[in-house]
Amino acid sequence: MRQLAAILFADMTGYTALMQENEQLARTKRQRLKEVLEATIPQFHGKILQYYGDGSLSIFNSAIDSVHAAIEIQQQLQQSPKVDLRIGIHTGDVIIEEEAIYGDGVNLASRIESLAVPGGVFVSEKVFDELRNQEHIQTRELGYFELKNIKQPTRVFAIANNGIVVPGRNEVRGKTAAPINRLAVLPFVNMSADPENEYFSDGITEELLNALTRVDGLQVTSRTSAFAFKGKNDDIRDIAIQLNVDKVLEGSVRKAGNRVRITAQLINAADGFHIWSETYDRKLDDIFEVQDEISAIITNKLKENLSFSQKTVPAIKSSIKNITAYTHYLKGLHFKNKLTPGDTRKAIECFKQAIALEPGYAEAHAMVAQCYCQLGTQGQMIPHTAFEIGHQYADKALELDDTIAEGHVAKAMTYLYYDWKWQAAYDSLQKAIELNPGAVVAYDLLGFYYITKGQKAQAVKVLEEAEQIDPLSPIIIRSLGMTYIFAERFDDGIGQAEKLLEMNPEMRSAIELKAWCIGLKGDWQTALEYFKEFHRLTNHPLKGMMGLGHAYARLGKIDKAMECIHKLEQRELDEPDSVIDGDFASIYLALGNLDKTFYYLNLCIDKRLGPVAYFIEYPPYRVVKADPRFSALKHRMGISTEAFPSK
Structure with a gap:
């Protein structure tokens, strides 16, 4: 029988050693553990399926019930005679045959339990999604971990109620592979007197990020997730946990007249140690050399662990020489990343100004194409007009330079959203990802492609990969949520909506996503209330x-x-x-x-x-x-x- 269940693994620590030292005490503690489990688990509507050695496996219909049971068990076992117990919980599909239980969900719950500390309760992200609105259950994020025989890094949370042991990240880290060569480039701070120069510091960040993405063996968190921390003073270690990185690059930019000062530092996330820092005072015309130099230094600092052979970073390639054109381009990126139709139109104007000054500016042509395609897709322009222009600019971008991913992404958008040339779209997206493995927009479009071809499981896989690269991107979180709907995984879709609502409780797209998930589960009355709220927020x-x-x-x-x-x-x-x-x-x-x-x-x-x-x-x-x-x-x-x- 297949069912969705919350799986709770509990394992007594130190039992074997205690048996050798004091067999009677070991047996007493084991018996006490069994009594507490058998009294508590049924109380919270759970069922003990198996005992094995000094551990047990139980299942619950509700993740919330399983966590309440775990808290009660740990609080009781703190009393004398104290029993050191690790608990791990995950929800997933399981197959139950007689008293045996199978499934990937069981394996992951077991790995999470092995990661836990004595007196602690560790839960997966799926369980955490169920707990978000439970006022009586406190949690603390521990970050991502590489678990044995689990393909993707697993995001783990610790229950933090009274009486429950909550370890630091470093206490857990020794049990599993820590992320290696994963870098986040945080938004460089604008130190200029003019706040209007914000676009310039953002642009410097983005250019560095794009250069480092092309380094073989280095995994770089995508822009959206890194920029989620803009203007915040979060601890570097907390940022690293959320982004699952081991190194962080941060810095500042001060622009005055024709001079620019860039300060950059590379930080080891585990302890906050500054691996390297440098300040550059240069003419604005030398900005590309500075970006190139910073990228090369960072690569050199990480080269001991990088897998590629040449130990060099590809230079930041630019088809332009005009600093004013570059400035317009950075302003265009600033508006494009705001995602609203009005800002998209402003971005187009900025990119066109850059092209007027530098007709050979391939990146600017690609961005104009993407912006028009976006307007056509959203119904903000007549599609025929939008995509005809999109084609022209995408073709010009590829003619000028076919080694930039943005041009191939733009061409894929025209094929997918207008021409319906499916194979050509797929080929363009594969080329974009080959050129820039961190180009999450290409993964998003690839998910769209797989849905149109009826390959929903593949679409889910691609979008889950994209979320690993860009875990705080609202676009990717929402796209994955939509893909879960296509796969009829409505609870998972609700979980994605909750992530978005945590970022912004009035995010229209999140409310709409949640409404569809709830309605398609069968509760259209509740869905209606969410749709009413969505309508209200459109103003x-x-x-x-x-x-x-x-x-x-x-x-x-x-x-x-x-x-x-x-x-x-x-x-x-x-x-x-x-x-x-x-x-x-x-x-x-x-x-x-x-x-x-x-x-x-x-x-x-x-x-x-x-x-x-x-x-x-x-x-x-x-x-x-x-x-x-x-x-x-x-x-x-x-x-x-x-x-x-x-x-």
Whole structure:
């Protein structure tokens, strides 16, 4: 029998040694442990499945119950005669046959227990996600650990309630492989008198980060996660735990006139020791040489552990000589990274100003292309116009320099979102990742590709890899959450939404993600309340209608659903450049009107709204897939029939 369960491993420490020293005391402690387990675990609705040596394995239907049981057990065992016990908990799929239990979840729970300390309770990130809103359970993050026979680094938390032992990271570190050659480049601080120079210090950081990403054997945390600590005074060791790195590069930039002073220091995360620091006073025209020099020095400092042979870092490659053009480019990155349509348009202007001064600026061409593709995908521009421009700039970027990942990413966006040239998109993304393994936007797009091909498990795998590279990126966290929905792992999707809401309790995309997960689990009434909040936060009477209308229809509130449709019709009149046919399709789908659903899906294809190939894989569209008209939709987008299994 397969089921989802919270798995609790408990293991008595020092038992073998105690048996040799005092057999009677060892047996007494073991008997006391058994009595406490058998009294406590059923009290919290758990079941002891196995005893083995001086340990036990129990399962619970609820992760919260399992943690309450673990706390109670440890608090009781602190009393005389004290029993030193390690507890590890994880939730996952298990297979139970008679009294035997199998599954990857069991293996991971066992590894987490072996990592724990006497008197401690360690839990996986999945368990922690269940505990986020439990006021009576305190936790402390210990960071990521490389566990035996577990492919990906595992994020571990310690329960920190009274009476529970909470170790420092270093006390645990000796039990497992610590991260090696993982570097975070924190945002360099703007020390200039003019706060407007913020874009310049951010740009220096980004250029260094891109150069170091190309160093073979060095894993560099992506930009979004590193920039999550901008303006904060977090302890370097805490930052390293959250980003799973062993080295941190930080610094400052002071720009005045034609002079720039850059200070940089490389820090060992475990103890805060400064491995290296340097200050550079240079003319602004020499900025590329300074970046190159810093990158080479850092590589040299880490070379003892790096796997590549030449022990050198690729130079920061730039197709430009004009410092003013470079300044416009950095401003463009500043706006592009804000992600809103208005800021994306500002970014386009900055990148175009850079190109006007330096026509051969490949990176700027690539960024213009990406920005237009983004506007076309979001329905903020007529797709035909947006992607025609996107193609032109992407082609020019690759003509100027085909060794930068950004150009291949831009080309992949045009293939995926507009041309529906699936193989060409895949090839472009593979090339981008080959050129820059830290280019998480390429992983995000690759996840989109796999969803359109019906390969949901592969999409999950790719996005989970991206989250390892960029663990604090809202875009990646949300994309993985969406991918969990496609894979019908709705609880995991809720966990991703909770991560986002922890960053920002009013993040619209997180609230929408959580609403869909809850609704697709079957609770459309609760989902409706979240969709109402999402609509409120759009601050527009005609926006945020799709989820709202879908939920009303699912609840049988037909008049309310039709009211949402009428508001969408009004928005079409008010915003003729917007493309919202997918919103209509979703509401009519929930109303059970397949004729209207197909009508609007075909309009999406007519208007080349790229995401239609993606969202028809959403679980509610299963009924659409069973309709004979569905194969015609796929044919129009160049997707083979077998790519979309009906079950």
